[in-house]
Amino acid sequence: xxxxxxxxxxxxxxxxxxxxxxxxxxxxxxxxxxxxxxxxxxxxxxxxxxxxxxxxxxxxxxxxxxxxxxxxxxxxxxxxxxxxxxxxxxxxxxxxxxxxxxxxxxxxxxxxxxxxxxxxxxxxxxxxxxxxxxxxxxxxxxxxxxxxxxxxxxxxxxxxxxxxxxxxxxxxxxxxxxx
Ligand code: PNS
Numbered sequence: 001x002x003x004x005x006x007x008x009x010x011x012x013x014x015x016x017x018x019x020x021x022x023x024x025x026x027x028x029x030x031x032x033x034x035x036x037x038x039x040x041x042x043x044x045x046x047x048x049x050x051x052x053x054x055x056x057x058x059x060x061x062x063x064x065x066x067x068x069x070x071x072x073x074x075x076x077x078x079x080x081x082x083x084x085x086x087x088x089x090x091x092x093x094x095x096x097x098x099x100x101x102x103x104x105x106x107x108x109x110x111x112x113x114x115x116x117x118x119x120x121x122x123x124x125x126x127x128x129x130x131x132x133x134x135x136x137x138x139x140x141x142x143x144x145x146x147x148x149x150x151x152x153x154x155x156x157x158x159x160x161x162x163x164x165x166x167x168x169x170x171x172x173x174x175x176x177x178x179x
Pocket of ligand 1: 027092093094120121122125
């Protein structure tokens with residue numbers, strides 16, 4: 001490899017060699033993405049070379065937004081994060097991980113109430129496929145925030161402007177008020 005300086009970030013140059021790309025996935029429903037999700041995505045993107053935000057296609061639950069709409073919103077709000085890409089998946093998260101050479105699942109923890117279920121899933125995923133889960137505490141500013149609450153509040157005409165990115169707010173208003 002040439003020692004000539006280039007415009008490319010140093011981190012990319014190191015990965016041309018023997019050091020594997022550190023890749024993680026942030027799975028979820030993202031119906032729709034909230035400021036709480038975005039906080040976790042941004043912080044996780046700082047820890048890994050590549051972060052995949054993966055929308056789970058749930059056969060038994062249709063959302064307010066289609067999977068394509070959720071992906072579009074995620075792409076819009078992560079456009080400034082160059083090492084983040086958005087995808088969707090069906091089936092087990094660990095199967096998605098195996099298929100994409102991902103060894104870490106990122107989960108945000110809002111409160112102790114999240115912990116029981118998340119721990120159970122993390123241990124199951126570790127047992128199923130050896131995939132580890134990294135828990136990140138959410139910013140306390142967003143500890144009460146959930147997509148389901150945002151949809152409920154928006155549906156009743158409440159103000160969610162501080163809870164979701166502007167592009168999501170616009171779509172929420174259009175969808176819930178039929179504008
Ligand atoms: O945003 P959500 O709805 O809390 O996300 C939950 C999600 C999609 C991350 C979780 O339900 C999941 O991983 N589903 C994929 C199916 C799977 O792997 N189930 C076994 C979990 S141990």
